[in-house]
Amino acid sequence: xxxxxxxxxxxxxxxxxxxxxxxxxxxxxxxxxxxxxxxxxxxxxxxxxxxxxxxxxxxxxxxxxxxxxxxxxxxxxxxxxxxxxxxxxxxxxxxxxxxxxxxxxxxxxxxxxxxxxxxxxxxxxxxxxxxxxxxxxxxxxxxxxxxxxxxxxxxxxxxxxxxxxxxxxxxxxxxxxxxxxxxxxxxxxxxxxxxxxxxxxxxxxxxxxxxxxxxxxxxxxxxxxxxxxxxxxxxxxxxxxxxxxxxxxxxxxxxxxxxxxxxxxxxxxxxxxxxxxxxxxxxxxxxxxxxxxxxxxxxxxxxxxxxxxxxxxxxxxxxx
Amino acid sequence: xxxxxxxxxxxxxxxxxxxxxxxxxxxxxxxxxxxxxxxxxxxxxxxxxxxxxxxxxxxxxxxxxxxxxxxxxxxxxxxxxxxxxxxxxxxxxxxxxxxxxxxxxxxxxxxxxxxxxxxxxxxxxxxxxxxxxxxxxxxxxxxxxxxxxxxxxxxxxxxxxxxxxxxxxxxxxxxxxxxxxxxxxxxxxxxxxxxxxxxxxxxxxxxxxxxxxxxxxxxxxxxxxxxxxxxxxxxxxxxxxxxxxxxxxxxxxxxxxxxxxxxxxxxxxxxxxxxxxxxxxxxxxxxxxxxxxxxxxxxxxxxxxxxxxxxxxxxxxxxxxxxxxxxxxxxxxxxxxxxxxxxxxxxxxxxxxxxxxxxxxxxxxxxxxxxxxxxxxxxxxxxxxxxxxxxxxxxxxxxxxxxxxxxxxxxxxxxxxxxxxxxxxxxxxxxxxxxxxxxxxxxxxxxxxxxxxxxxxxxxx
Numbered sequence: 147x148x149x150x151x152x153x154x155x156x157x158x159x160x161x162x163x164x165x166x167x168x169x170x171x172x173x174x175x176x177x178x179x180x181x182x183x184x185x186x187x188x189x190x191x192x193x194x195x196x197x198x199x200x201x202x203x204x205x206x207x208x209x210x211x212x213x214x215x216x217x218x219x220x221x222x223x224x225x226x227x228x229x230x231x232x233x234x235x236x237x238x239x240x241x242x243x244x245x246x247x248x249x250x251x252x253x254x255x256x257x258x259x260x261x262x263x264x265x266x267x268x269x270x271x272x273x274x275x276x277x278x279x280x281x282x283x284x285x286x287x288x289x290x291x292x293x294x295x296x297x298x299x300x301x302x303x304x305x306x307x308x309x310x311x312x313x314x315x316x317x318x319x320x321x322x323x324x325x326x327x328x329x330x331x332x333x334x335x336x337x338x339x340x341x342x343x344x345x346x347x348x349x350x351x352x353x354x355x356x357x358x359x360x361x362x363x364x365x366x367x368x369x370x371x372x373x374x375x376x377x378x379x380x381x382x383x384x385x386x387x388x389x390x391x392x393x394x395x396x397x398x399x400x401x402x403x404x405x406x407x408x409x410x411x412x413x414x415x416x417x418x419x420x421x422x423x424x425x426x427x428x429x430x431x432x433x434x435x436x437x438x439x440x441x442x443x444x445x446x447x448x449x450x451x452x453x454x455x456x457x458x459x460x461x462x463x464x465x466x
Numbered sequence: 467x468x469x470x471x472x473x474x475x476x477x478x479x480x481x482x483x484x485x486x487x488x489x490x491x492x493x494x495x496x497x498x499x500x501x502x503x504x505x506x507x508x509x510x511x512x513x514x515x516x517x518x519x520x521x522x523x524x525x526x527x528x529x530x531x532x533x534x535x536x537x538x539x540x541x542x543x544x545x546x547x548x549x550x551x552x553x554x555x556x557x558x559x560x561x562x563x564x565x566x567x568x569x570x571x572x573x574x575x576x577x578x579x580x581x582x583x584x585x586x587x588x589x590x591x592x593x594x595x596x597x598x599x600x601x602x603x604x605x606x607x608x609x610x611x612x613x614x615x616x617x618x619x620x621x622x623x624x625x626x627x628x629x630x631x632x633x634x635x636x637x638x639x640x641x642x643x644x645x646x647x648x649x650x651x652x653x654x655x656x657x658x659x660x661x662x663x664x665x666x667x668x669x670x671x672x673x674x675x676x677x678x679x680x681x682x683x684x685x686x687x688x689x690x691x692x693x694x695x696x697x698x699x700x701x702x703x704x705x706x707x708x709x710x711x712x713x714x715x716x717x718x719x720x721x722x723x724x725x726x727x728x729x730x731x732x733x734x735x736x737x738x739x740x741x742x743x744x745x746x747x748x749x750x751x752x753x754x755x756x757x758x759x760x761x762x763x764x765x766x767x768x769x770x771x772x773x774x775x776x777x778x779x780x781x782x783x784x785x786x787x788x789x790x791x792x793x794x795x796x797x798x799x800x801x802x803x804x805x806x807x808x809x810x811x812x813x814x815x816x817x818x819x820x821x822x823x824x825x826x827x828x829x830x831x832x833x834x835x836x837x838x839x840x841x842x843x844x845x846x847x848x849x850x851x852x853x854x855x856x857x858x859x860x861x862x863x864x865x866x867x868x869x870x871x872x873x874x875x876x877x878x879x880x881x882x883x884x885x886x887x888x889x890x891x892x893x894x895x896x897x898x899x900x901x902x903x904x905x906x907x908x909x910x911x912x913x914x915x916x917x918x919x920x921x922x923x924x925x926x927x
Contacts, residue, residue, distance in 0.1 A: 192514070192521070193528045199512045200505060237763060249738040253756050260752075305764055306724055306795070351796045352720060355497060358532040 160198050160293065160342075164191045166224040167380065183380040184213065184220035187373070193364045194221060200362070203298075203316050203343035205353075208366030211419025214346040217366075218297035221342060228290070230283040230341075231297045238304045240311030244335075245285045247325045248278040276326045281335070284315060288337035298345045302353060309357035316343065316360055368405075369420065374398050381424055382431065390435050396442045397427050404452065404462060411461070418452050426451045483510060484526070490543045496536055505529055519548060582652045589645030592638070712784055713904050716791060722908045723795040726839070726915060729762040737761055767799030767837045768792060768915075769872070773844030774805045774818050781880040782818075784903065785843050788878075801838050804829070808844075809860045826864070830871045838872040839915040846900070847890030848881040858893045865898055876911040878903055 167183035174181055186194075194217070197204035206214045222229035232243045255272045258264050264272075271277050287294040301309060315321050319337035326333055345361065347353065369377065378394050401423050408417045429448050430438045441447035445463060453459050488503050506529055509515060515525030523544055531537050714722075735758035742757035770792060772785045789803050804814035804824070814829060816822040846861070847854055869875055877900040879891060886892045886900075894900065899914045901907035913919075 189524055192524065196509060196514050196525065196528060199514070200509060202505075237761065249740070250756055250758075253738070253743070253753065257753050306727075350794075352794050355532075355717075359497065359499075359502070362528045363532050364528055 160225055162191060162194045162198065162221050162224055164220070164224070168223060181219075181223065182216075184216045185373070185377050185380055186217065186220065187367070187369065190217070190364060190366065193362060197344075197362050198342055201340040203345050203361045205345045205347060205358070205361040205363050206366055207347050207349050207363070209368065209417065209419050210348060211421040212366045212368060213420060214366055215297065215299055217346075218295050218344040221344070222295040225293075225295075227292065227342070228294045229297065230287050230294055231299065232283040233299045234301055234304045234308070236303050236305070238308060240308055240315075243282050243284045243298070243312075244315065244321050245279055245281045245323055247275070247323075248280065249325075252278045274326075274330070276330050276332050279323055279326060279332065284341075285321070285335055287341040288319060288321075288335050291338050293339045294341045296341045296343045298343065300348055301345050302347045302349065302351045306351070306354065309353050313356060313360065371398060371402060374402070374420070374423065377420065378424065378427055382427065393430065393435055393438055393442075394427065396439060397430060398423070400442055400446065401426070401452075404446065407462060408458075416454065422452050483507065487526070487543060487547050490547070491530065491540060494539050494543065496530065496539065498530055502530055522548070578652065578656050582649050582656065584649075585645050585652065586649030589642055589647075589649055592642035592645065712787060714908055716787060718905055719788060719791040719908065720795060722905075722912055723792055723797050725909070726766055726768060726797055726912045727764045728766045728837075728916060730765050731760045731762050732765060733760040733763065735760045765837045766797065766839060766915075767801040767834065768797040769801035769833065769838055769840045770798065770803040771810065771814065771840060771842045771844075772803060772805050772818075773808065773842075774820070775807050777808075777845055777847070777849035778880075780849075781845070784880055788843065799837070801833060809857050810864050811860060826867070830867065833871055835871060836873060839874045839876075840868060840872050841876050841878060841911060841915060842898075843878045843880070845879055845881050845891065846877070846886075846894045848879060848886050851885070851889050853888060853893075854890050857890050861890075861894055862897060874915045874917055875899075876901065876914045878907065878911050 164184075164186040167185075168181035172181045173179060193204065206217060208214055218231070219229060221227070252272060252275065255264065255268070259269050259272055281289055284296060287296045319340055320334060322334050323330075323332060375394055375398055378398065379391075382394075401418065405418050426448060429451060430442070433441070446452065449459060449463055453462060484506065485503075488498065488506070492498050506526065509525055509529065515522040523541075526544065527537065527540060531540050737759050739757045739759040742759070743753070746755075746757055747753050770789055772789060774782070774785070778785070792798060793803075802816075804816060805818055805820065806814055807820065810826060813823040813825055816824060847857060865875065875898055877894070877898045879886065879900055880903050881891070882904075883902045886895060891900065899911070901911040901914075
């Protein structure tokens with residue numbers, strides 16, 4: 147009970163506001179990549195704080211390119227926590243995110259020991275299988291004594307069993323390592339502090355109900371016009387020498403027009419997303435302002451950044 | 467801290483927040499449990515969702531709503547109970563007066579009935595008592611009666627009934643008839659009001675559903691759940707618009723499709739095969755190389771062939787639902803869905819309207835023999851109940867061609883098994899395992915596609 151209380155107390159103090167943004171040119175200290183600001187909607191901030199308070203994973207769905215994956219990075223940045231990112235592939239298994247056991251390595255060491263090529267310390271190492279266990283993202287998050295943000299990206303890519311295999315881990319925040327002896331200290335890994343788990347899904351496949359029940363759910367909506375302008379401003383004042391407001395507004399208007407047209411055509415096809423808008427403006431701002439504004443008033447310039455299929459090209463470019 | 471939370475919840479049973487909403491959502495078929503409710507209470511105690519109605523709605527949505535269908539049901543019930551979350555929601559304006567009048571009418575109706583009956587009763591009684599007066603005073607028998615027979619008993623003189631003339635109309639009469647008239651008038655107004663209420667109370671349901679867009683079709687399993695409940699308490703506001711009455715609900719379809727999988731070890735050997743390695747060490751005495759084996763992956767691709775138009779028109783929504791759930795479960799892989807009409811002869815069509823054709827001879831060789839399984843959805847002539855030898859032959863030749871190219875074939879017939887006898891379907895069922903569309907039928911078909919022969923089906927009646 148005391149341990150649980152300790153867990154609850156420390157998570158209670160974490161509150162995400164979405165206001166703390168990286169400064170110009172700031173880089174991630176782990177991989178050296180440039181950090182960009184992330185402006186979440188008020189509802190998203192609310193539901194993130196709800197997930198932190200209730201200690202439940204948060205499932206985010208939304209169009210591709212709307213910034214689901216960046217949420218976890220933004221939370222980790224603002225709260226100063228470590229981020230453990232787990233990018234799911236179609237061949238991923240649930241165990242791979244908890245720990246890996248290097249069986250082949252152990253066999254190899256045993257072989258070397260048998261042929262007498264190891265020192266005595268190394269030989270002792272072989273005896274304990276725990277030496278060959280390497281914790282992965284969720285395992286490290288559970289083991290750490292400070293809260294961690296865990297990102298499980300694109301969970302619907304994996305096989306249908308995958309979310310079901312994670313139920314115990316997400317619910318009770320513990321897992322068992324099968325390959326070590328019963329008496330080993332790392333037999334059962336319990337989370338000292340409940341991690342903040344953000345799960346994203348592209349909604350290509352349905353997720354099982356038992357899994358959905360344990361998560362909080364939020365659909366990341368496409369931002370409205372004002373918010374889009376805010377996002378563009380935040381992104382581009384940070385990188386180059388600023389960007390003119392007229393260009394931004396005109397570009398956003400054309401973008402929204404295009405998106406509206408796509409919406410009318412059919413709801414199933416891919417619509418232009420926020421990340422494509424940002425790429426597009428990045429290209430546009432390389433040109434002197436007058437030229438860029440001229441281009442925007444005609445046909446959609448650099449359509450390849452926004453339109454990704456031949457059908458779209460034919461439909462929207464010939465319109466003007 | 468958790469202990470006090472539970473205590474405070476238990477001690478104020480009547481103050482449990484949103485319990486009514488939770489119960490209604492459960493009755494509507496949403497998969498919610500006690501855990502979900504406790505989560506809501508915990509969040510409320512943590513200070514979430516108490517600012518205004520829309521924040522509360524968002525809180526409940528994040529916790530309880532996991533799909534768009536559930537969202538519409540949630541919005542509907544939330545608005546019913548708590549009122550519209552948006553300030554401009556017209557449903558709120560329409561709901562509250564009717565809610566008020568609905569609650570007023572049941573209260574006032576008994577009083578109104580009593581009043582009218584009393585009024586009518588009093589009025590009639592008084593009115594008639596005026597017209598039929600009580601017996602008047604009798605004229606006294608004359609004193610000078612002969613006393614010839616003093617022996618005769620002096621019987622009291624019979625009282626002759628005397629009908630007096632009706633006296634002139636007085637205030638009392640007016641009062642009496644007035645009461646009768648009042649009673650009848652109030653009866654009439656009560657009836658009229660009741661009819662008006664009935665016709666008006668139909669509207670708020672329609673209006674509020676429009677405002678929450680409940681006219682879009684609702685998930686059929688929730689409707690079935692409601693149909694079970696509604697036999698116990700028939701409330702008009704529990705019925706939502708749906709046109710789906712499928713023999714297999716969407717959730718059941720999804721679960722059945724999930725069974726269609728075949729885990730084989732394919733690809734690059736990366737995993738250690740422990741038993742094989744140990745065996746090798748035993749054989750050779752030393753460990754030379756660990757034996758590696760590829761990982762298991764799901765290698766099933768489903769090819770769906772759907773009969774469309776003609777006798778299959780009533781089943782279009784069913785086949786669409788099957789195709790949709792199969793796609794969303796990711797079963798189709800590279801194979802996909804093709805359409806045909808009655809019997810696939812030379813061409814299969816990529817779309818339901820038979821416009822994009824592909825020859826069978828170009829589709830079949832591209833299917834991986836070990837991976838592809840084929841499910842044909844067609845009534846096979848059972849819908850119209852006819853026996854068509856030509857159709858049997860064409861179908862047979864197609865099936866022969868198909869069986870060589872794929873691993874397993876199964877046939878789903880939307881008509882129930884009892885309707886197959888003496889039709890084309892019965893003949894076709896002799897050559898290919900045919901199942902009706904029900905939970906067991908769909909599971910049986912999928913078992914067959916997996917290569918499991920669970921019981922003899924389609925062969926015996």
